[in-house]
Amino acid sequence: MNFSAVFIRRPIATSLLMLGVLFLGIIGYTQLPIAGVPQVDIPTISINASLPGASAETMASSVTAPLERALAVLPGVTSLTSTSSLGSSSIAVQFDLSRSVDSAALDVQTAINAASGDLPKNLPHPPSFEKANPADALLMTIAVYSDVMPLGKVDDYVENYLAPEIARVQGVGVVDYHGQQKPAVRVRINPEAIAALGLSLEDVRAAIAASTTNAPKGTLNGEHQAVTLDATDQVVDADGYAALVVAYRHDAPVRLRDIASVVASAEDIRQGAWVGGHQAVMVDVHKQIGFNINQTVERIKAELPRLTHDLPASMHMVLLGDRTQTIRASVVDLQFTLLLSVILVVLVVYAFLRDVRATLIPVVTIPLSLLGTIAMMDVLGYSLDNVSLMALTVVIGFVVDDAIVMLENILRHIEDGLSPLDAAIKGSREIAFTIVSMTVSLVAVFIPLLFMGGLVGRLFREFAVTAGIAILISGVVSLTLTPTLCARFLNRQTAHGRGRFHQAAERVFDRLLAIYAAGLRQALIHRRLTLWVAGVTLAGTVLMYIAIPKGFFPQQDNGLIGGVTEASQDISYTAMVERMHELAGIVERDPDIEHVYYWVEGDPSANIGRLLIDLKPFGQRSASVYDVIKRLRPQVASLSGISLYLQARQDLQIGARSSKTQFQYTLRDANLEELRHWAPIMLKALGDIPVIQDVAGDLEPVAPRLTAVLDRDTMSRLGITPQMVDDTLYDAFGQRQVATFYTQLNVYRVVLEVGSHYQLDANALRQLYLTASNGKQVPLSSFVRLENSTAPLTINHDGQFPAVTLSFNLAPGHALSEAIAAVDIKGAELGKPVGLTAVFQGSAQAFRASLSNQPLLIAAALLAIYIVLGILYESYIHPLTILSTLPSAGIGALGALMMLQYDFSLIALIGVILLIGIVKKNGIMMVDFALAAENERGLAPEQAIYEACLLRFRPIMMTTMAALLGALPLAFGSGAGAELRRPLGIAIVGGLLISQILTLYTTPVIYLFLDRFNRRQTRGLALAD
Known part of the structure; x- marks a missing residue:
């Protein structure tokens, strides 16, 4: 049965069907929301309780501990952290991703009710709780100030009018304040x-x-x-x-x-917030769980002109920290990258086919695959974000592969004298199994990603589904529309070519084919040497994977910098404010900074301040966020009496506890005195590690009492x-x-x-x-x-135990894997007491979990392809021949990353998994035609694989070059969000370059080696019978 023949003979129905796909895709594109990364809801509940006048020790023992005991036994709790300070207790409970935040909230309410009997009777009111999502960054901050009106009047306006109006906007969650002067x-x-x-x-x-x-x-x-x-x-x-x-x-x-x-x-004169030299009331706007960040911000901005118009004349409003500016810039840049990839792929196809009509036939696959995928993304509730657009961009290079293979086979039959219609029917029948094999085995690569657990699995599920849908649609288009168009628009002039360019290009390709044929003959003659090269490539891939530094998620330039300031424990509120003014003045002088806003809250301690920095838009600044941080460090270090810890704000926030720097290392001990003794020792030891910097801790020195x-x-x-x-x-x-x-x-x-x-x-x-x-x-x-005497002003708990969280940033040129290994070694050298445990938290913890799963994920992808190919070929041996193409891609990807000094991040891992699917296409095309030649024409294996390699050389070159150039804009992009996408492009480009050179020679030799092994096994079984 010829599946494609039905569509070839009904061109109108086929074209209308594809027009319907285009129409649905256009509608879906207009409805898809825009976001930085896929929406990941981490079910988290924040509980707050207050007992005015109580010390931190009293709050920890009489309020925090009873609540923690009740909360710890709830089903699905993955993290339980708390902070007890003067008169207040704050607890964060994080649940497994499988839990609904609404059902978790009901469980938390039950736990609070159960603990109420153990709480102090003089609590002013019962503990309160609210839903939260640490993966959601702050939407924006609105600063309101007046040079004429008292700040209390400004606060009245903000609390009674502005904040309620903002809170009513669809998608807005919690609205809170800094510098409130009620x-x-x-x-x-x-x-x-x-x-x-x-x-x-x-x-x-x-x-x-x-x-x-x-x-x-x-x-x-x-x-x-x-x-x-x-x-x-x-x-x-x-x-x-x-x-x-x-x-x-x-x-x-x-x-x-x-x-x-x-x-x-x-009410509280020991807190304040400032922006641009003005004391202000800051309104922090957070997103409600389940709503899109870009749509929510657009709704808020639509209300701002009305709210600004209603302001008293002397009152001013400033919009700060709008994350959607960089999100939009990143999405626009990625859309440009996608368009550039389309253009490069079209040029590759034209360079090989040298005819406009022949070029347009496979190129039609691109908009159909992309828009069809977008329609499905709309149905599935996905967004246009860095991950989904990255998937769409990278698949451009190989959604045309199937159509190219189909087109090239039909053109070959037209050259042999068949009419376009007959050639389309015969060619589609011959190549259908190859296309199905390539499509299904490529989609199989993404199956392990769908079963990844945790936050990382949720994050990349959207990538896997998006890419998989695009590939499936391209396979269907190649089996239906492509042969239909070939039957209607190709002719013998197209097949034979015309013009000087065509003839010159054909001569170049013939010379290239002749060089390859000569090299292939030598590889087949010197099979042992070729097998040795393949073995060395495999060993080199394993060794390079072990050696390459590994990272978690590429650091993004979102144009936002967060800072925590720390002064001596006994500093007064007034003195701390003066220090903050001096520090902000230094920061504001940087030419790439647009806004600096900061606040100090005197309770429980005035020695900690917070600072946020908005950088100018990408087109208006000359330095990246990391260059700005590097530039600021020596400048603020000259200011005595205060320390500043800076980190670039990221889209992906993991962990309920905040820290002064990015990666967290938590010490826990039931003995508080032992913990307070060892935490400074560990802090000093981490400061001596050269691969990390900005080492800080949340153990505040005890304050005078x-x-x-x-x-x-x-x-x-x-x-x-x-x-x-x-x-x-x-x-x-x-x-x-x-x-x-x-x-x-x-x-x-x-x-x-x-x-x-x-x-x-x-x-x-x-x-x-x-x-x-x-x-x-x-x-x-x-x-x-x-x-x-002295006493702690805050007491932190993690998993019900007293805890101290140390944090650090990576030193330039070093990867997270190096930092974690160095910290582990340093911790072991210190000889900590048995009761003191140390664990990584937040991003570092998620990285360590993902690192242990990486080999399993790659093995699962290989196994999925092996099973699919084994079923398609009804063979245990031939899938191994096809999979033998992969080590060369691996060594190319890892080598490119190491050469360009990139660590092996999760994005690079996705690139390697994609390579597994892309590169094996070459093996499929060779093996498929070799088996057909053996079975149908009775050729010997040596002659069959030799002819298959030469016959499929053109489509192999076309598909590989299309995939390579499609990924090239990702590898060398420099716009907003490029740092996130670059490792993916580098891995694909490097892997395709090396694999293209090696697999054309190693795959035929391995095919013969495994064929001989199979024949020997078959003869041995026959003799045994």
Whole structure:
């Protein structure tokens, strides 16, 4: 049966069918969303709890630990990390990718309910949680500031108007803030004044708390009318609170303004954010799980003109960190790369066929395959991203292969005198099995990718499916439309050629064929030498794979740099802000930087700041993101008292815990003191490793702590309780929120503290008085002794154990595999205690998992092809002949990567897997025709393979050159996102170059060797019978 004959005899139906594919593809293209990388949803739940005034140790033991115990037993938990700090606890639970984030959220709620009995009874409110996805980068940041209005008014506008409007946009998830200055009334007490009047801080706090309320009053229900009752029970501004009567002394009122400074200020004055020299409120906009980043940002930008128009005249809005700018630039550049690949492939086909009509026939396969694939991508919910477009670009080079093979075989029959119709029917029948073999075996290469687990598997599944669909469509087009077009548009003039160019090109090809024929005869004569070359190639491939440095995911230039600053542990908030201003001033002077925005949050510690850098668009800057980082390092190093850790922001974020630098190495120990002892030792040891740099850790040196040692006997005699001491200290130094008042817009707080000049040092505590049971004021110093000590401000857990995360960046010219090996060696040399364990986290952990799977993945791809070819040829031997083409491609790919100083990343691995599918096509074309010659014409194996090689030399050259030039723009591209695609192109180009030279000679020899082996085995079995 001739499958193609049905379509050859019905050209109108065939053409209309293909037009339908084109139409569906065009519709799908207009609907596909744009993204940086495929959407990968990592089910993650963030839990937050607060207990104001509690130390980090108290939060870790009484709040974090009970929650962790309940969360750890949930099904599918893969990671459980937490941070306990002054008054707050933050826990991140990451689930297996097979879990739905919605069902995971229900489990988390159940776990929180189960742990509630073990939590402190004085928690202000139950722990809250929200869904998160660490793989999603921040969508954008919107900075709002005013040079005229108080920042509290700006904050009011942002919180009450701007943020809710942004949150309502479809696709927007969490909206949070930096530098928030929520309006509040601050009451700054003079402790000497209240002591002189016989008042305590608790007396003042109680008076303020009792002065304002907002309770229901009821209704008067008359005979004819109902009247709602109200009262002026709220105090809503600083002037109102200043006039409050706190007490009476000598029949005269003591008003709050007599003993305190009462000002309109902010709830938390120890945090702030800045951009361009302006203090601002930063709004971070995150994407909701399951929505496309580009579409969401477009919706937000569509709202911005209206929101900007509604701003008060003196208020300004700045859009920062828009990731979609580089995503669009990368996609546009990749689309240009795709178009360039199409042009190069067309030129290759024309150079070999030397006729416009003959060239257009296989070239038609390209738009049909691409648009048909795009239609299926739309159905499957994929996006136009770096991975899917990379798949479409790389398949351009070999979607024309099947059509070229079909066309070349039909042209050969026309040259032999058959009519175009008869030639199309006969040629398609002869070549159909070859095309099916090439197509199915090439698609089989991607089967192992579909079964890869984890994040990497999710990421490359889209690549495998996209490329596989394109190849299947090209195979169908080659068996249907290609012979149909050949029957209608080819003639003998096309087959025989005409013109000087055709004749000159034919002479060049004939000379090339003659050179190859002579070399092939020598290879067949010196078979042992040729087999030795094939063996050395195989051994060289294995050795090069072992030797080549290996990486995870190529580092991208997304035009965004993240920075973490660190100063001494005891630095004040004011001093830290001054350091940040100096540092930002240095960074802003770089000519390739567009925006610098940064923030400091004083709780739990003022010594950590955050900084984000927006680079100018690609066309407006001269340096890459890594050049800018390299340029900034020595400049900021000259600034004393502060350190800056920089890393380029990436599309692919793995791990729930953030770190100062890119790759994470976590130390865990049940013994906190042992952990705190060994973490600095390990940090120093990692700093001595030459293949890594920017080594940092999240173990903050313990901060100074002033402990009030209570004389309980004296306190008992005076009638003073420890709770009274705690309340007094909290009133004085804790920014205690003592009252709440309500407006139509929002809820506001009254914050109590002593004056700033009473908060400078330990002498401040000597100014505090408490009321004894006899009503007299007693100085705190009379029953409290002060001791200086230290305490951690944060305690991190990983897997319920106390943990310290060390992090590092790679030194220039070194791969992640080298860094991980060096860190492992250094850790083993130190002789850590048994209770201290060390594991890689985040990207480093994912890399290590993928590294162990790489040989298995390659072996699985080889096995899949072997099984498919064995079924197609009904032979155990012939698939081995075809697979013998692969070592030469491997050594070419690895050699090209090493020569150009690229590591063997996951993208390069995909290139090698693609090569497995591409290169074996040469073997299929040789073996297929050799077997046909043996079976149909009775030729000896030597003569059959010799004729097959010469007969298929032209299509082999055409298909290889098409695939090679199709990948060339990927290998040498330089636009946005090129660093991600380059390893793939280099691997394919290098592999095809070497394999093209070697396999034309080694494959025929291996065919004869295996054929002889098979015949001997067959004769041995026959004699045994």
